[in-house]
Amino acid sequence: MPHRLRIGLTGGIGSGKSEASRHFASLGATVIDTDIIARELVEPGQPALAKIVETFGDDMLDADGHLDRARLRDRVFADSAQRAQLEAILHPSIRARAIALSEQAAGPYCVLVIPLLAETGADYPLDRVLVIDTPVSLQRERIAARDGLSAADIEAVLASQASRAQRLAIADDIIVNDAGRARLRSEIERLHDRYSALAHSHKA
Known part of the structure; x- marks a missing residue:
């Protein structure tokens, strides 16, 4: 059975x-956000949290554990x-959970939001990588605000x-997000049509 089309979405902070x-x-x-998965993996009682405490010390916990x-x-x-060290603890579990969720996904394709895709070189089984690209000067403005x-x-x-150039080097598709929300949405709608068509041919 062919796997569902997976789109990796990444970009720098403020992009x-x-x-x-x-x-x-x-x-x-279907959108699968690896930041949300990461937060779930470090809830009390989770093995990843125990490993973080073992590696970095008990002072990594607040008064409520x-x-x-x-x-x-x-x-x-x-x-x-x-x-x-922290990435070695978290990223294998994040990757495994994201892939499992993608295999259960509904819809024509799924989007895996992976902010650190360029930094970690994580080996996700992606069909395409979409980079949300923003000029560094605009990143600075957005982060400050x-x-x-x-x-x-x-x-x-x-x-x-990762640098802007490093992210662009792994991109199959690029949206330059420097012209407001309406333009960003228009570009996403264009790619949605393309990805839906690719997903249809992917399953054929």
């Missing part, structure tokens, strides 16, 4: 991935070796992610 994924969902595509995300983020943000970060913090976040 518009969330808006794009919401519009794909409104058009009938939940993961202290801010503390963990501060711990690994500036340390690439520790960030790699949305998250209230200082200029220095914004630069640190951008430096921790």
Whole structure:
């Protein structure tokens, strides 16, 4: 039985991935967000949370036994070796869960939102990769408006992610999201038609 058409959606911080994924969902595509899966995997009682505590210490938990995300983020943000340790704990389970969900998906195709696809090189079985691309200057503006970060913090976040060129290098399809929500939605609708046609031929 042929597998369902899988579209990997990625992009840098502030690129518009969330808006794009919401519009794909409104058009009938199944959207699987690996950030949501990651949050589910570190709920109390989950093996991944136990492994994080074993690796990084009991102070990664708050008073209620939940993961202290801010503390963990501060711990690994500036340390690439520790960030790699965290990714080694989480990414195999995230990948396995995302693939399992994609196999149960309804609709003509499914969209896997994978923010760190270019950074981790995760081996997802994707048929196409869609990059939501945004000029870095516009990323800075959006991050400042949305998250209230200082200029220095914004630069640190951008430096921790793949470059624009690295993301574009893995793209099959590109939407340049620099002209407002209406243009973004129009581009998504165009790709929805294309992906639906591809899904139909994929199953034939």
